[in-house]
Amino acid sequence: MGVAIDSEIISTCEYSSGLQVSGLFTRLLKNSINKEIYIGTTGPTQISVNNKELDGHGISYHTEGFGSPVGPICNLMTPLEDATEYDLITLNIKRERVVHLEFVSGIEVIGVLKKIHKKLGKNVLMTFENCTVTSPTGDVLFQPEWGIYDMAVGIKISSVFSGSADKTNLKFIHLNQKKLQKKI
Template sequence: MQHQLSSGLTIESETIAFSRDVHGLAYYVRAEGPTSLLWRGEVINGHDQSRHPQGFSAPIGMPDSLSSAGAWHAVTDQMLIDRGLVAGNTVQWRYPSGVVFQAKYLNSTRLDGVLVLMTFDECSITAPSGDVLYDPSWGQFDLAVAE
């Protein structure tokens, strides 16, 4: 199964599901089983099933602190730096859905000039309900940017 995100990044996995709010809007994507991330039909270097053997997940939308950009495709490297996204810094983001994301920023991946992934360590993500969506003990977290 494949699902293409708004950034153009494609998730390929056995099962892909979305958590939705009371209005039916998706706020979190979860792929289960061995997962690959693709760009324009090709597996992104370092993001094959060996990197994501248990699956892949990501919050959907723009964190409040980046919302002034309007959309992920408009986020520049300077905007990231201005908002504290420098390697080793910890960020805490709240999404309009109520998802809370906290992690130590490591790096970003741009393909063809498009920001598609951001890699974090010590990541914790909680759902609007308070349920744990990602625990730091699960390892590095690759955030696929998607609206």
């Protein structure tokens, strides 16, 4: 993951759920054993599954970037991406309700759950309104004033590669941040 940041080119991180985040990675938080707990991009970002951009989640929507936790949820025995409707209900993870997700890493996500996006039988993305995301040290990673919060779902980052997942919809591949800002 650090290589994606150091490269200063468009890269893709794939979560264990199959969700792919493509953009210019600029943020990486790790825990004490050097595992990713939060990743973030700056500028236009694409969200895909199976190399196909999710409807409504291209660079025209995620214009400012994207950030999301990585890892398991406290008190959930099953990875969130594999959780059934019943698993979610038992933890009070219900649509149109305030949901408090506490990650084992200490990251917290609190907001009104609007939608759970499923692809290929997995929970891949959760959409929240009025959402606050904080780091284990209490730093604010997302606040309600910024709008809708889309949270990637995945217990780990399973792969990282250069370029975008859906090359039809995100064509710039080898642009550094300065060039990216000039081109768009």
